[in-house]
Amino acid sequence: MKMRASPAALAILMALSSTVDAFAPIKPRTSSSIISATSLHAESPPAASNFLTPELAQSCIDVASGTPLYAYSLATLAKSADDCLAFPNAYGLTVRYAMKACPNGTILKYFLSRGICIDASSGFEVRRAMDMGVPAEKISLSSQELPHDFDELVKLGVKINACSISQLERFGQAFANTSQKVGIRINPGVGSGGFSSSATGFSKTNVGGPASSFGIWHELVSDGTVPSIVEKYGLEVERIHTHIGSGSDPAIWQSVAKTSLSFCALWDSVTTLNLGGGYKVGRNAGEKTTDLKEIGAPVADAFRDFAKEHGRELKMEIEPGTYLVANAGALVTTIQDKVSTKSSSGDAGHIFLKMDAGMTDVLRPSLYGAIHPITILPASGKSSDVGTSMESVVVVGHCCESGDLMTPKPGEPEALAERTLRTAQIGDIAVMDGSGAYCAGMSTKNYNSFPEAPEVLVDLGGNVHLIRKRQSLKQIYENECDVEAGLF
Structure with a gap:
């Protein structure tokens, strides 16, 4: 069966071909994700x-045979899975875990047990x-890079989204x-993410718009280029995919969802x-x-409107990564110096706490100026020894x-930004909370020949399980x- 673009569908997309005009009414909201250094300095850290x-932190250290390590909470993973599986939808929902966020096999198996599928990036x-x-x-x-064996993967049953013209060819x-x-996969002309307030400008976590x-x-869809390739090879387009970036503004996200539905009208x-x-x-705190449910309800209504107009009840897919695992993970370290x-003259200076982890384990603070909450716990591993004095470090x-x-x-x-924390001793x-996403999977592995940190899972009963061993020096x-002898 040949898939031809209907005149009505093309007309819709032609009207959307001007990104600026199509999205001019949308003003990105001021992100609440950025907390000022002043507020961080003033807040009292938790015990x-x-x-x-x-x-429990000490139990994790014992199971992992020292620090640094990543710890994951099964209870938090379960709660975030519940939230995603309850995403509003009109005619069916598939939740796909963006496994790049944290690809540990135990976490993949847990989400699979909950009926969550996988979004892979390579x-x-x-x-x-x-x-x-x-x-x-x-x-x-x-994927940005279509693998050489993609045809074999398709024959095995893997679903592939063509992410460029050459990939589609x-x-x-x-x-x-x-x-x-x-x-x-279509770039709809706008994005949302990171610390950029622009829906069309560059940001490292913005994956939509002309800077991505x-x-x-999208204009290569509306001008007939993509439909002509589909027809030339007799392909059957079963899915349209859009993704605009992390930290998406609800208004932009909902508008892009509606625009994405117009692409579905083509085939x-x-x-x-x-x-x-x-x-x-x-x-x-404060983020x-x-x-x-708030962002999903209007989108589900848009799916219903599409069904009334086109006679097709489309299924919805979402691909959460950070949402599923970020707050389920923590990096546990030791203050080693x-x-x-x-x-003495009072000139500006700082007190520095040196962790036995760093960009080898949590890269994003170095890349984006991201903020992770940090808690100082006593070396004894006893709540009764938690101190009350504070210092700026x-x-x-x-x-x-x-x-x-960090x-x-x-x-x-x-x-640099100082953080008010409980007074720490060597x-x-x-503990760096919020480290479940894009930390273990994104770290600068083996820089300075530091080994990859182990990972542990805290189950619903508070028991700790090793789910990744610490890398040995030889494995690096x-x-x-x-080379052969005598070369130099």
């Missing part, structure tokens, strides 16, 4: 982290998920005239609209977490790198090869 008491992630027992048909691949060439089903390379530019074979993820999670640059990592900074100014990764425990360089 315990999100889910780790001093005693062919390697696809294979990794399958090795963990995830059925191929429950995996969707949207390669897909068509591999499955010409077979009515092979394919998804198409992700997806097929009568489309059965599913995938709206990506990027739902903001508040890590600190708001996205209300999924404490130094001061304050002079700068927290840094263990790498021989000036940019290894307390940057919000949105300014190269600027040997005390420091075991793939290096010697």
Whole structure:
């Protein structure tokens, strides 16, 4: 069956071809995700982290044989899974976990047990998920780099979204005239994410708009380029996919969802609209977490409106990553040193706490000026020993790198910001909450030859399970090869 763009559908997309005009009424809201250095300085830190008491943190350390380590709360994972599975929808919902956020196999298996599928970002992630027992048909691949074996993955049952014109051409060439089903990822012309207030400008966590390379530019859909390729190879478009970035403004997200539905009108074979993820999670006091019911209800209504107009009841897909795992994870470290640059003359200086972890374990503070709450716990691992005195400090990592900074100014990764924390001594425990997403999976592995940190899971009964061993020194360089003797 050939999929042709109807004149009505093309007319809709032609009207949307001017990104500025289409989205001119939308004003990005002031993000509540950025807390000023002043407010961070003034707040009284908690005695315990999100889910780790001093005693439980010590149990994690014992199971992992020391620090640093990542700890994950099964109770928090369960709550976030419940929230996502209850996302408002009109005609059916598939939740896909963006596994790049935290790809540990135990976490993949848990979400699979809850009926959550997988959003993979590379062919390697696809294979990794399958090795963990995830059925191929429950995996969707949207990748900047289409793997060389994509045709084999498709035959196994993996769903692939073509994310560029060349990817769509390669897909068509591999499955010409077979009515092979394919998804198409479209850049709708705007984005939302990070510390940028612009819906069209550059931000490192903004994956939509003219400053983003992700997806097929929407004008290449409305001008007939994409429909002509689909027709040339006899493909069957089953899904439209859009994703605009992290920390998305609800107004922009809802408008993009409605625009994405107009792309679905191009092919009568489309059965599913995938709206990506990027739902903001508040890590600190005063930060708001996205209300999924609030942003989802109007979108579900839009799906119903589409069904009335086009006679098709589309299924919805979402791809949360951060929302599912961010606050379920914490980095547990030891304060291994404490130094001061304050002079007796009163000149400006700082007290520095040096962790036995850093950008090797939590990279995003260094990249984006992200803010993670930090809690100081006593070295004894006893709640009765939690101190009451406070001090203003700068927290840094263990790498021989000036940019290894754990307390940057919000949105300014190269600027220092002091944090008021409980007074720490060498040997005390420091917990960085909100480290479940894009930490273990995104770390600068093995910089300064520091090994990858182990991971543990805290179950519903408070028991701790090792789910990833600490990497050994030999494992860091075991793939290096010697050259022949006499070469130098």
